[in-house]
Amino acid sequence: xxxxxxxxxxxxxxxxxxxxxxxxxxxxxxxxxxxxxxxxxxxxxxxxxxxxxxxxxxxxxxxxxxxxxxxxxxxxxxxxxxxxxxxxxxxxxxxxxxxxxxxxxxxxxxxx
Amino acid sequence: xxxxxxxxxxxxxxxxxxxxxxxxxxxxxxxxxxxxxxxxxxxxxxxxxxxxxxxxxxxxxxxxxxxxxxxxxxxxxxxxxxxxxxxxxxxxxxxxxxxxxxxxxxxxxxxxx
Numbered sequence: 001x002x003x004x005x006x007x008x009x010x011x012x013x014x015x016x017x018x019x020x021x022x023x024x025x026x027x028x029x030x031x032x033x034x035x036x037x038x039x040x041x042x043x044x045x046x047x048x049x050x051x052x053x054x055x056x057x058x059x060x061x062x063x064x065x066x067x068x069x070x071x072x073x074x075x076x077x078x079x080x081x082x083x084x085x086x087x088x089x090x091x092x093x094x095x096x097x098x099x100x101x102x103x104x105x106x107x108x109x110x111x112x
Numbered sequence: 113x114x115x116x117x118x119x120x121x122x123x124x125x126x127x128x129x130x131x132x133x134x135x136x137x138x139x140x141x142x143x144x145x146x147x148x149x150x151x152x153x154x155x156x157x158x159x160x161x162x163x164x165x166x167x168x169x170x171x172x173x174x175x176x177x178x179x180x181x182x183x184x185x186x187x188x189x190x191x192x193x194x195x196x197x198x199x200x201x202x203x204x205x206x207x208x209x210x211x212x213x214x215x216x217x218x219x220x221x222x223x224x225x
Contacts, residue, residue, distance in 0.1 A: 004155075031211050033212070035215075040121070040217065041217055042116070042118075042201060042216050042217040042218060043156075043201070043213075043215040044215075045212055045213075045214075048212055058212065090155055090156070092155075094211050096211065100146055100148070100158030100161060101148075101156075101158065101213060102158070103155030103157070104155050105153070105154055105155045106153075106154070106155050
């Protein structure tokens with residue numbers, strides 16, 4: 001049982017390049033989230049989804065886009081990478097309101 | 113506006129003693145609180161939670177206390193073990209907001225021998 005799988009684990013991007021961070025879950029959870037964690041900071045919500053076809057902005061959505069065509073997949077797209085997007089990105093799912101998140105192992109992104 | 117605050121960036125405790133990690137919040141609409149543990153190069157893992165209708169929840173060596181009037185919660189680990197060394201995040205959510213969690217900045221716990 002894989003849980004939440006994130007790829008790639010590491011990536012170095014040049015300024016202005018684009019990339020997609022992949023997130024796949026096999027727990028059939030409706031709720032999915034993308035967070036970023038900057039050094040010494042808590043996790044900030046980028047985007048979230050309450051089910052296939054439904055997405056919404058979180059606290060720090062600028063520079064990112066998401067889609068949710070299936071229950072399993074919730075990719076995060078960076079169109080024009082900027083140094084401010086250097087961070088560790090975590091994808092998470094949640095079964096419901098009174099359950100904890102299940103996180104993926106993260107993607108460490110460096111923009112140079 | 114930091115709605116969930118962990119004012120101690122780090123804590124060092126001897127093995128076998130009690131570790132107490134603190135968390136304060138400002139949003140009175142928060143109704144569910146969680147603690148997560150994070151090792152380097154891994155995603156956070158869920159540790160323990162508490163609903164706002166309770167003031168205490170226990171799970172083995174871990175106990176979470178909630179003081180709603182003070183908008184404060186704490187995580188107690190007794191006895192502390194070297195494997196507990198990690199970063200601990202406090203998180204909270206408001207019922208009906210798509211279960212979005214607001215996280216604190218974390219406290220790094222080091223359990224020494």
